[in-house]
Amino acid sequence: MGVFAQQKETIYQFKVKDLYGREFDFAKLKGKKIMIVNTASKCGLTPQYEDLQELYDTYKSDNFIIIGFPANNFASQEPGTNEEIATFCKENYGVTFPMMSKISVKGDDMNAVYQFLTEKKQNGLKDSEVEWNFQKYLINEKGELEKVIAPRVLPTDPEIVNWIKS
Template sequence: FDLASLKGKKVMVVNTASKCGLTPQYKILQEIYDQYGGEKFEIIGFPANTFMNQEPGTNDEISTFCSSNYGVTFPMMSKISVKGDDIHPLYAWLTQKSENGKLDAEVTWNFQKFLIDENGNLVDFLKPADKPDDKKVTDWLKK
């Protein structure tokens, strides 16, 4: 996946898990992707087994699960770590004000959502239980 392809787009980055109580958020993520995705908006899912081993599958198993159960068509990346000593560099940037210049936002559970503007700046984040189609998100997408 070429991150340069995101230039000029609003982006939602979300850490995902297949065996979590919040897993049904995939359905809402796909709905907003269907409505807003394309030239101006992208969702990128990052499977992570960081919390209670709720993403135990291989990358292929995760991809099959997402497409067959939720019809996911937005990009799903390879499994990563979203906190701790082996945190992925993107998540180090997303979660540390010293890196992103905006805010500290430690990932507290699966399905935490980060909003990035067209210029690659972190705008805000939503807590895991916040729905992906929260008014904060839809208002931001309509700007």
């Protein structure tokens, strides 16, 4: 392994499908700060969609993007199909940031993006576990994981806003 083991992997290696089944290539986000958040439509934290959209509206022109990953890993709070999720996000919260197809963010069927986000051997920062819906992973302009933010911390929290502005 040697030197290679020290090299940080980046988010840019991943391609996923969005809510509409189109390919989404993280490599096209080079140079942007990225917030990745696992979302759910029937969670006590679901109103965070509003804060996420506000944050996106405010900073999207400053090389910042939010990527939502609907997941049904917690108390079956995202039972919907991709179509239902898309409708819910648009009608209830006016979501315009990219939303991906529903995935798993923990357990044996964890999506590869979340393996990267939660495993230090891949992200070079730390091991973490997705605690609940709306956990936030902050990725710098080089595609490296920089911070893990707990689900209850609002997207508009100064820690996040200051990170975007820095």
